[in-house]
Amino acid sequence: MIAQLSGTLIRISGAQIIIDVGGVGYLATVSRRSLEQIGGLGETVTILTEMIVREDSMTLYGFVDADEQQAFGLLQTVQGVGAKAALAILSVLSPEALRQAIMASD
Numbered sequence: 001m002i003a004q005l006s007g008t009l010i011r012i013s014g015a016q017i018i019i020d021v022g023g024v025g026y027l028a029t030v031s032r033r034s035l036e037q038i039g040g041l042g043e044t045v046t047i048l049t050e051m052i053v054r055e056d057s058m059t060l061y062g063f064v065d066a067d068e069q070q071a072f073g074l075l076q077t078v079q080g081v082g083a084k085a086a087l088a089i090l091s092v093l094s095p096e097a098l099r100q101a102i103m104a105s106d
Contacts, residue, residue: 002026002060006046009039015087017062019045028062032091037064052083061087067095 005028007021015035018025028049030038039045047062048069061083063069068090075086075098093101 002049002051004046004048005062007044009041009043009045012041015091019047026060028060029087030062030064031068031087033094034062034064034068050083059083071095071098 005019005021005026007019007026009017010020010025011018012035015032016027016029017035017038018027020026028047030047034047038047047064048066049063050061050069050072052059052061061072063072071090072083072086075081075089076083081089089098
């Protein structure tokens with residue numbers, strides 16, 4: 001399992017980034033919130049990651065902090081919410097706003 005990546009941000013394309021770690025480019029899908037906080041091209045960045053392995057794919061999801069990563073995992077425990085939906089939710093709600101919405105039964 002890949003738990004964290006630190007390297008040079010070499011590409012941003014939509015919600016996907018490529019981080020060069022020792023000459024190997026890792027493709028990770030990130031939320032809009034993470035994308036806004038991660039840094040610019042050519043900068044050294046660090047992300048926490050979750051790898052989702054399916055029968056037909058392996059996808060790496062990246063997070064700027066542990067709160068967002070934890071919220072991603074929690075959202076996926078909800079029936080009908082997969083990784084893509086969880087990331088979409090985290091693109092519009094911060095982990096704190098998500099907690100408040102859950103506590104308010106919103």
